[in-house]
Amino acid sequence: KQEVTQIPAALSVPEGENLVLNCSFTDSAIYNLQWFRQDPGKGLTSLLLIQSSQREQTSGRLNASLDKSSGRSTLYIAASQPGDSATYLCAVRQGGSEKLVFGKGTKLTVNP
Amino acid sequence: GAVVSQHPSWVICKSGTSVKIECRSLDFQATTMFWYRQFPKQSLMLMATSNEGSKATYEQGVEKDKFLINHASLTLSTLTVTSAHPEDSSFYICSASKVINTGELFFGEGSRLTVL
Numbered sequence: 001k002q003e004v005t006q007i008p009a010a011l012s013v014p015e016g017e018n019l020v021l022n023c024s025f026t027d028s029a030i031y032n033l034q035w036f037r038q039d040p041g042k043g044l045t046s047l048l049l050i051q052s053s054q055r056e057q058t059s060g061r062l063n064a065s066l067d068k069s070s071g072r073s074t075l076y077i078a079a080s081q082p083g084d085s086a087t088y089l090c091a092v093r094q095g096g097s098e099k100l101v102f103g104k105g106t107k108l109t110v111n112p
Numbered sequence: 113g114a115v116v117s118q119h120p121s122w123v124i125c126k127s128g129t130s131v132k133i134e135c136r137s138l139d140f141q142a143t144t145m146f147w148y149r150q151f152p153k154q155s156l157m158l159m160a161t162s163n164e165g166s167k168a169t170y171e172q173g174v175e176k177d178k179f180l181i182n183h184a185s186l187t188l189s190t191l192t193v194t195s196a197h198p199e200d201s202s203f204y205i206c207s208a209s210k211v212i213n214t215g216e217l218f219f220g221e222g223s224r225l226t227v228l
Contacts, residue, residue, distance in 0.1 A: 032215045043205055044219035098144055102155040
């Protein structure tokens with residue numbers, strides 16, 4: 001059974017700092033991995049999708065990497081801003097399935 | 113774009129009543145939609161997978177008679193919480209995958225249900 005773990009559970013940084021969020025998964029036979037952002041009381045916004053054959057994806061100040069063999073992904077946020085404050089969720093999709101397995105998320109607070 | 117809309121965004125109901133939540137893909141067709149439940153400070157738990165024109169597939173431990181799912185068209189799935197109880201109070205989120213599947217899932221804004 002796939003399990004997804006996100007560390008740390010919460011992170012507080014000053015504005016402008018670069019930061020890394022971590023995601024690990026137990027079964028490396030994944031189809032893809034997706035990073036989401038969730039604001040309080042809101043739905044999920046897709047940030048980056050990495051296919052199993054890819055090593056990384058970039059969008060603006062965000063960069064996500066994937067090391068499938070070791071079961072790890074990182075989300076790098078450059079020059080953090082207060083507007084980046086949210087919960088970041090990592091989810092993996094197994095091969096042969098459309099289901100996503102989510103981690104519990106990392107709650108990020110960027111202080112002005 | 114790929115926009116998924118849920119309605120209502122929040123609803124309060126009395127214990128014993130039924131509540132329907134709609135999930136619509138606004139600018140794409142979705143053969144498959146998923147319903148999740150999220151408890152405070154917890155991750156999303158998949159409740160069921162809904163395929164257009166067929167019965168939903170429920171995850172283990174989810175009561176199919178309590179959580180009725182209908183996927184009548186390629187752009188609409190509904191979740192009906194029947195005979196709601198306070199323990200059904202939660203945040204319900206749907207997601208959809210495109211007919212031309214890129215592997216990416218798109219999520220609605222969520223619906224907050226409070227049962228008094």
